[in-house]
Amino acid sequence: MRVLKFGGSSVADADRIRKVGSIVSSASEEGPIVVVVSALGGVTDELVALADGAPNDREPLAGNVDTILRRHLSVLAEVAPGDGETRSEIMATIDELRRLVTGIGYIGDCPPAVRDRIIATGERLSAPIVAASLRAAGLSAQPVCGTEVIRTDSCHGTAEVDPAATTDLARRRLLDAVASSIPVVTGFIGADRHGTPTTLGRGGSDLTATVLGAALEAERVEIWTDVNGIFTAPPRVVAGARPQPYVSYDEAAEMARFGAAVLFTKTIAPVRELGIPVLVRNTFDPDGSMTWVGREPDVPAGARSLASVEHAAVLKVRSLCRDGAAAGAVAVISQRCLIAATAAASGEWTLVAAQSDAESLHRELDTSGLEVELIGGTSVVTVIGSRLLQQPWVAGRALEALGRRNIALRGLVSPSEHAFCVVVDHTDHDRSLAILHDALMLPHLAERAASAARRDVLRKGDDNGSTTIDRSSDRRNRDRRTAARPPAA
Numbered sequence: 115m116r117v118l119k120f121g122g123s124s125v126a127d128a129d130r131i132r133k134v135g136s137i138v139s140s141a142s143e144e145g146p147i148v149v150v151v152s153a154l155g156g157v158t159d160e161l162v163a164l165a166d167g168a169p170n171d172r173e174p175l176a177g178n179v180d181t182i183l184r185r186h187l188s189v190l191a192e193v194a195p196g197d198g199e200t201r202s203e204i205m206a207t208i209d210e211l212r213r214l215v216t217g218i219g220y221i222g223d224c225p226p227a228v229r230d231r232i233i234a235t236g237e238r239l240s241a242p243i244v245a246a247s248l249r250a251a252g253l254s255a256q257p258v259c260g261t262e263v264i265r266t267d268s269c270h271g272t273a274e275v276d277p278a279a280t281t282d283l284a285r286r287r288l289l290d291a292v293a294s295s296i297p298v299v300t301g302f303i304g305a306d307r308h309g310t311p312t313t314l315g316r317g318g319s320d321l322t323a324t325v326l327g328a329a330l331e332a333e334r335v336e337i338w339t340d341v342n343g344i345f346t347a348p349p350r351v352v353a354g355a356r357p358q359p360y361v362s363y364d365e366a367a368e369m370a371r372f373g374a375a376v377l378f379t380k381t382i383a384p385v386r387e388l389g390i391p392v393l394v395r396n397t398f399d400p401d402g403s404m405t406w407v408g409r410e411p412d413v414p415a416g417a418r419s420l421a422s423v424e425h426a427a428v429l430k431v432r433s434l435c436r437d438g439a440a441a442g443a444v445a446v447i448s449q450r451c452l453i454a455a456t457a458a459a460s461g462e463w464t465l466v467a468a469q470s471d472a473e474s475l476h477r478e479l480d481t482s483g484l485e486v487e488l489i490g491g492t493s494v495v496t497v498i499g500s501r502l503l504q505q506p507w508v509a510g511r512a513l514e515a516l517g518r519r520n521i522a523l524r525g526l527v528s529p530s531e532h533a534f535c536v537v538v539d540h541t542d543h544d545r546s547l548a549i550l551h552d553a554l555m556l557p558h559l560a561e562r563a564a565s566a567a568r569r570d571v572l573r574k575g576d577d578n579g580s581t582t583i584d585r586s587s588d589r590r591n592r593d594r595r596t597a598a599r600p601p602a603a
Contacts (some may be wrong), residue, residue: 115144115145115147115148115151115292115330115331115332115333115337116141116144116145116146116147116148116325116332116333116334116335117147117148117278117323117327117330117332117334117335117336117337118137118138118141118148118149118150118336118338119149119150119151119152119301119318119319119320119322119323119336119337120134120149120150120152120154120244120338120397121152121320121337121338121339121340121481122153122154122155122156122157122158122317123155123339123397124338124339124340124397125151125153125154125155125236125240125243125244125381126154126156127154127155127189128188128189128192128193128405130397131189131193131243131247132193132247133242133397133398134244134249134338134397135193135244135246135247135248135251135253137338137397137400138253138296138405139248139253140334142253142296143540145297145333146292146293147292148288148292148296148297148299148326148332149244149255149296149297149298149299149391150239150298150299150300150301150319150326151237151241151244151298151299151300151497152237152240152301152302152324153192153235153236153237153239153240154185154236154239154240154243155187155305156180157216157236157240158183158233158236158302159241160181161182161211161232161235161236162233163178164178164179164211164215164232165218165224165228165229165232165233165314166224166348166543168338171227174314175292176212176215176216179208179211179215181210182211182235182239183204183205183208186204186208186240186243187204188302188323189243190204190243190246190524191396193243193246193247193250194246194247194249194250195247195250196245196249197249200243200246200373202240203242203257204239204242204243207210207235207238207239208235208239210231210497211235211437212233214231214232215232216304220470221533223531225384226270226271227270227310227311229270229271230270230271230311230312230313231311233313234300234303234311234313236300236304237260237300237301237303237319238259238300238303240257241257241259241298241299241300242257242298244257244518245257245296245298246396248296248429249299253296253341254294254295254296254298254503255295255296255297256291256295256297257298257299257300257302258287258288258291258295258297258298258299259299259300259303260299260300260301260302260303260304260305260322261303261304261305261307261309261311261330262283262287262298263280263283263284263288263326264280264283264284264289264304264305264310264314264325264326265279265280265304265305265306265307266304266305266306266314267305267306267312268306268308268310268312268403269307269312270313271313271315272313272314272315273304273306273312273451273511274312274484275304275314275321275325275384276548277325277328277329277384277546280304280325280329280462281328284325284326284329285299285329285330287548288326288330289330291417295466296410297325299322300303300322301318301319301320301322301323301399302314302318302319303318303322303323304526305494308573312508312537316378317340317362317377317378317380317381318488320337320377320378320381321378321381321384323337323384324381324383324384324385324390325384327382327384327385327386327390327392328387328388328390331390332390333390334390334391334392334393335385335390335391335392335393335540336392336393336395337376337377337392337393337394337395338395338396339376339394339395339396340396340397340398341357341375341376341396342360342395342396342402342403343355343357343359343394343395343396343403343404343405343406343459344357344358344361344366344369344374344376344377344394344405344407345358345419346358346419346420346551346556346557347416347420347421347551347556348374348420348421348547349375349546351422351544351547351548351593352420352547352551353555354551354552354557355551355556356401356403356556356557357404358405358419359403359404359405359406359434360405360406360407360408361406361407361418362407362408362409362500362532363382363386363407363408363409364501364530364532365419365532366382366392366407366496366528367379367416368421368496368498368530368532368533369419369421369496369498370382371452372421372422372423372452372496372498372533372535373388373421373422373423373424373494373496374419374421374463376394377392377394377407381444382407389408389409390404390408391406391407391408392407392408393405393406393523394407395409397435404426404571404601415499415500415501415502415504415505416499416502416508417497417498417499417502417505417508417512417534417554417556418498418499418500418556419497419498419499419556420495420496420497420498420547420550420551420556421496421498422495422496422528422543423452423494424493424496424540424543425468425469425470425493426452426466426467426468426469426472426492426493426494426537426540427466427467427468427469427472427488427490427491427492428464428465428466428488428489428490428492428524428525428537429445429451429464429465429466429467429472429475429476429486429487429488429489429491430462430464430486430487431462431463431464431479431485432461432462432463432484432486433462433483433484433485434463434486434554440461440482440483440484443450443478443479443482444463444479444483444484445464447465447478447479448463448465450467450471450475450491451465451466451467451471451475452466452467452468452494452533452535453494453525453527453529453535454466454536464525465538466492466494466525466527469490472488473488473492473507476488477487486570489524490533491539491540491541492524492538492539492540493537493538493539493540493542493543493546494535494536494537494538495535495536495538495543495546495547495550496533496534496535496536497509497512497533497534497535497536497550497554497581498532498533499532499533500532501531502528502530502531502532503528503531504531504533504535508534508538508554509528509534511524511553511554512534512536512550512553513526514553515549515552515553516536516538516546516549517549519545519549521538521542521546521549522539522542523536523537523539524537524538524539524553564593
């Protein structure tokens with residue numbers, strides 16, 4: 115069994131939904147599958163605006179509900195004309211949304227549980243449309259609401275999944291269903307033990323996919339998006355960024371922590387213990403490059419990618435009394451930071467946080483009786499790889515390259531053996547990424563890894579007598595330094 119998740123960009127309009135149908139049709143020929151879908155691209159943002167604006171502005175927002183309705187009915191008419199049952203389901207869901215918006219307008223407040231119901235509407239509209247499109251293409255498909263298969267706590271907005279209860283629900287609801295049809299599950303949505311809908315927070319649809327993958331002991335989980343996998347650096351900044359053929363669970367988690375938006379840290383956790391791989395693939399280039407995320411591959415230690423938080427702030431914290439209460443306050447707040455470099459014995463700490471969180475963290479530290487200096491206008495650039503601490507030359511080469519280009523550092527720390535971070539001025543963000551990407555030869559390493567992966571596939575074919583392998587070597591690549599060899603002095 116496989117779980118295929120399609121994000122908002124993959125189901126943004128009728129043409130893209132038909133493209134999804136083609137991918138799903140091919141996958142279903144290889145075995146049973148479960149499909150997870152996000153809301154149509156941009157719809158969740160519109161729903162958030164509704165939830166936030168309705169307490170004060172419900173009448174003008176009624177037109178926004180009509181706009182959402184027209185968009186979904188238009189897409190349905192293109193992918194599954196004449197599907198009256200799905201049309202009625204969409205109308206009923208929109209009627210519920212309209213009542214919620216009107217209700218919070220009257221009370222002048224949007225409680226968390228109601229807000230979850232509003233922003234979950236997008237997935238409740240998209241799943242029936244995708245299922246209808248599949249049926250129109252000749253496949254058997256049925257929409258399944260995440261409330262039926264994902265059990266969570268009652269923390270609305272960022273609900274935590276209950277793995278044991280979810281496994282029981284998912285197996286009872288989906289294992290029999292996949293034998294005769296394709297379940298199309300709403301991502302992002304769960305329900306607490308009382309049946310009240312909840313949402314899973316940022317990256318919630320990806321989390322739905324990996325949670326179901328673990329519950330159903332899937333062969334793999336496929337995240338279909340609009341890029342060819344996980345790149346060696348943010349491609350919008352670094353022109354030479356290349357897709358990576360494989361990334362370990364640890365590396366993927368560090369990339370998510372430090373700004374890479376393809377996967378989120380909590381997405382990896384459900385499948386990691388079972389060793390279920392996650393494939394990141396491009397809906398619009400299904401035969402192109404992809405990234406396999408799984409257990410540590412057998413590759414040399416060294417750097418393989420860069421991630422960045424473009425807008426960050428440094429908080430320099432000092433306690434005059436040096437008591438346990440101060441250290442405790444900093445310890446709690448540091449859990450919400452990107453980096454926490456402690457020097458508790460001297461009563462001083464350096465924290466690095468996203469700029470959007472910095473002001474609130476500053477206030478909390480200030481009210482705890484600590485002296486805090488807030489330095490804004492910084493960026494965090496992180497080098498990520500395998501067993502980096504065993505390769506000190508990687509950090510040396512990175513710092514030398516930045517120094518030669520007059521990039522001043524605001525901080526330097528290694529939060530784990532898989533990453534080290536440099537804090538630079540925000541104005542140096544783009545240059546720092548490009549400099550490090552070139553200095554660490556990341557494009558070459560990605561290309562060599564991709565070649566190795568292709569050779570491995572060919573070698574397996576040759577072992578079966580079905581493929582002839584080209585065993586010629588490329589002298590230029592052979593003479594390059596390996597990832598594990600330090601530069602010459």
